[in-house]
Amino acid sequence: MMTNKVWVFVDQFKGEALPASWEAIGEGLNLAGTMGGGVTALVFGKDAESVAQNALHYGADEVFFADDETLADYRAEPYVSLVSKLAKENPPEVILFPTTTRGREIAAMTAVDIESGVLVDVVALDVEDGKIVATRPVYAGKILTKVTCDARPLIITLRGRAFTKPEPDETRTGVVTKVNPALSSDDIATQVIEYTQAEGGVSLTDASVIVSGGRGVANNPSLTPPDGMDEKEAEIWRAQQGFKLVGDLAGVLGAALGASRAAVDADYIPYEHQVGQTGKVVSPDLYIACGISGAIQHLAGMRTSKVIVAINKDPEAPIFTLARFGVVGDLYDILPPLTEALRQRLGK
Amino acid sequence: MNIVVCVKQVPDSAAKVVVEEGHITWGDAPLVINPWDEYAVEAALQKAKEHGGKVTALGLGKEEETEALKHALAMGCNEAIMISDPALVRIDNLAAAKAIAAAIRKMDEVDLVVFGKQAIDSDTGMMAAQVARLLGLPALTLVSAIPALDPDSKTIRVVRSIEEGKQVVEGKLPAVISVGKDYGEPRYPSFMGIRKAARATIPVWGLEDLGIEAPSPVVLWSEVMNPPVRDVTTEIIEGETPKEIAEKLADKIMAEKVI
Numbered sequence: 001m002m003t004n005k006v007w008v009f010v011d012q013f014k015g016e017a018l019p020a021s022w023e024a025i026g027e028g029l030n031l032a033g034t035m036g037g038g039v040t041a042l043v044f045g046k047d048a049e050s051v052a053q054n055a056l057h058y059g060a061d062e063v064f065f066a067d068d069e070t071l072a073d074y075r076a077e078p079y080v081s082l083v084s085k086l087a088k089e090n091p092p093e094v095i096l097f098p099t100t101t102r103g104r105e106i107a108a109m110t111a112v113d114i115e116s117g118v119l120v121d122v123v124a125l126d127v128e129d130g131k132i133v134a135t136r137p138v139y140a141g142k143i144l145t146k147v148t149c150d151a152r153p154l155i156i157t158l159r160g161r162a163f164t165k166p167e168p169d170e171t172r173t174g175v176v177t178k179v180n181p182a183l184s185s186d187d188i189a190t191q192v193i194e195y196t197q198a199e200g201g202v203s204l205t206d207a208s209v210i211v212s213g214g215r216g217v218a219n220n221p222s223l224t225p226p227d228g229m230d231e232k233e234a235e236i237w238r239a240q241q242g243f244k245l246v247g248d249l250a251g252v253l254g255a256a257l258g259a260s261r262a263a264v265d266a267d268y269i270p271y272e273h274q275v276g277q278t279g280k281v282v283s284p285d286l287y288i289a290c291g292i293s294g295a296i297q298h299l300a301g302m303r304t305s306k307v308i309v310a311i312n313k314d315p316e317a318p319i320f321t322l323a324r325f326g327v328v329g330d331l332y333d334i335l336p337p338l339t340e341a342l343r344q345r346l347g348k
Numbered sequence: 349m350n351i352v353v354c355v356k357q358v359p360d361s362a363a364k365v366v367v368e369e370g371h372i373t374w375g376d377a378p379l380v381i382n383p384w385d386e387y388a389v390e391a392a393l394q395k396a397k398e399h400g401g402k403v404t405a406l407g408l409g410k411e412e413e414t415e416a417l418k419h420a421l422a423m424g425c426n427e428a429i430m431i432s433d434p435a436l437v438r439i440d441n442l443a444a445a446k447a448i449a450a451a452i453r454k455m456d457e458v459d460l461v462v463f464g465k466q467a468i469d470s471d472t473g474m475m476a477a478q479v480a481r482l483l484g485l486p487a488l489t490l491v492s493a494i495p496a497l498d499p500d501s502k503t504i505r506v507v508r509s510i511e512e513g514k515q516v517v518e519g520k521l522p523a524v525i526s527v528g529k530d531y532g533e534p535r536y537p538s539f540m541g542i543r544k545a546a547r548a549t550i551p552v553w554g555l556e557d558l559g560i561e562a563p564s565p566v567v568l569w570s571e572v573m574n575p576p577v578r579d580v581t582t583e584i585i586e587g588e589t590p591k592e593i594a595e596k597l598a599d600k601i602m603a604e605k606v607i
């Protein structure tokens with residue numbers, strides 16, 4: 001076994017790694033550059049051989065690979081116990097995780113086992129005088145903090161899309177070391193009964209382009225809903241017409257579909273799509289907000305987007321203060337020709 | 349059923365939070381119950397009603413920071429307890445988790461511990477997992493529904509929201525769960541509840557009551573800063589017709605080279 005000082009946990013689901021894992025390997029390599037050595041990837045699962053290979057392609061030179069039935073469906077206990085066991089046997093300096101639902105949880109629990117600290121949801125890492133200093137947003141991004149921790153191994157989770165994803169190189173090779181699970185199935189107190197996949201489409205947190213709709217999508221008085229609908233049904237029907245336009249634009253851009261909380265709470269669209277403080281925090285290259293006022297809790301979820309475009313009838317809407325481009329107008333008028341214009345330019 | 353729900357007091361989500369002279373301040377914005385914890389209280393109250401039993405709201409903070417606990421009482425929790433000790437000021441997540449775990453150990457026969465998804469001030473989202481690990485209990489996090497719970501056979505079945513969809517997981521009681529917004533709207537405090545909460549005395553547990561040493565923090569916030577000002581000049585796209593505006597906007601977006 002080699003003794004790399006930097007480990008990266010690769011978060012995979014059913015043989016598919018989440019992109020933030022590769023970003024973490026990229027940042028792991030930067031960190032390893034300051035400490036000497038390479039990056040060791042941790043890949044756990046069942047039939048996840050290709051993920052282990054990919055970890056090498058993305059830059060790890062060693063993989064601790066556990067392939068076992070008990071690791072097939074994610075459950076915290078077997079994953080955490082194995083990370084802790086490896087970290088106790090052969091302690092690294094740093095273990096990086098992507099800030100995914102699983103990454104955050106395993107990081108938190110591993111810290112208990114190895115009595116260390118977690119620097120969570122970090123957006124920048126620096127080494128100052130040999131000391132690791134992480135930058136992370138708190139108070140929904142209203143404040144940035146610099147955080148440090150002297151305990152080792154230090155656990156850090158990295159926010160998705162805050163670090164560059166390296167280019168994979170299929171010629172790159174390394175050592176894949178098989179490791180045994182730390183727990184047997186009798187030791188695990190939870191059981192996965194069932195799994196239902198989310199409807200297809202681009203995932204919000206990985207998306208480089210997001211098109212979002214707010215309460216404004218329901219506001220088109222000239223639409224006549226089908227007969228026999230009560231007021232609430234008619235409103236939802238209108239909103240669906242509006243979200244169709246938002247969805248068409250998202251389709252042309254290969255974008256994920258977002259929403260404000262007002263749109264979610266009014267049952268226009270499921271909660272999975274909510275962007276903001278009590279939804280998902282996103283950071284795409286392009287964010288197009290349609291019929292969204294830009295309340296502080298919404299801005300908290302998308303303020304770090306690179307280019308923001310706002311379409312809103314109200315020139316005073318706060319969303320315009322963050323927008324690079326704004327259109328003061330009705331989304332029902334603007335979206336169809338905008339979708340068409342972009343379709344032409346993108347040759348779709 | 350003995351249910352504990354952990355609630356934190358935080359500045360209102362609409363508050364303007366800034367760094368002034370090296371310190372974080374939110375002016376005179378009100379302190380409220382952490383928004384995620386309202387969902388946790390709702391879940392706890394529903395389960396207590398279905399299966400009988402009581403709900404204890406548990407907070408950790410300064411002695412006078414009782415706003416979240418009062419809100420939980422007003423929503424219908426039976427009791428509230430505050431963990432407070434001078435040695436617990438400025439601690440990190442793991443140290444806080446140790447104090448909360450010690451308090452839960454001190455209560456007898458807790459069947460279910462409920463957390464919110466995340467505290468909107470420190471934004472860590474790790475407490476449920478860490479307390480579960482400290483107590484040696486299963487952690488069922490990001491719960492959007494609890495389709496089955498049986499205090500007799502001591503089992504719980506939850507639906508978890510993960511990146512890829514929904515996962516149905518079963519575990520043994522006692523268990524630790526964290527609850528998300530997709531659980532469903534939390535109730536408003538009733539008038540009677542508010543009156544009851546206003547009159548309630550909330551016992552305070554210090555380190556001595558918990559029987560633990562002061563846990564020492566390892567994670568330090570060495571500096572707090574206002575985020576860099578986003579220097580955008582907003583360009584409003586105008587035109588005679590929607591088509592003209594759309595064409596101009598499409599050109600501008602293309603020129604940014606983000607698609």
Ligand SMILES: Cc1cc2nc3c(=O)[nH]c(=O)nc-3n(C[C@H](O)[C@H](O)[C@H](O)COP(=O)(O)OP(=O)(O)OC[C@H]3O[C@@H](n4cnc5c(N)ncnc54)[C@H](O)[C@@H]3O)c2cc1C
Pocket residue numbers: 213214215216217219220259260261262263274275276277278279280290291292293294295296297298301311312313314317329330331332361383
């Ligand atoms: C604790 C807490 C947490 C919250 N978390 C979140 C969160 O995570 N995410 C979130 O989004 N919100 C969140 N909110 C809610 C937030 O405060 C706002 O209420 C919400 O964002 C408003 O959504 P909206 O912009 O769609 O609706 P509105 O504020 O009603 O705005 C609708 C906008 O659409 C425009 N409009 C109307 N018709 C048209 C049309 N035809 N064409 C173009 N424009 C049109 C209007 O001018 C208006 O600006 C939270 C609130 C609280 C208290």
Ligand SMILES: Nc1ncnc2c1ncn2[C@@H]1O[C@H](COP(=O)(O)O)[C@@H](O)[C@H]1O
Pocket residue numbers: 354355356357382384385388406407408409441444462463464465466467468470471472473474475476
């Ligand atoms: N000081 C505290 N007092 C009571 N509960 C807390 C405290 N801090 C965190 N929690 C609980 O833990 C959850 C997650 O918080 P955190 O891990 O700090 O983001 C919150 O939603 C609360 O339920």
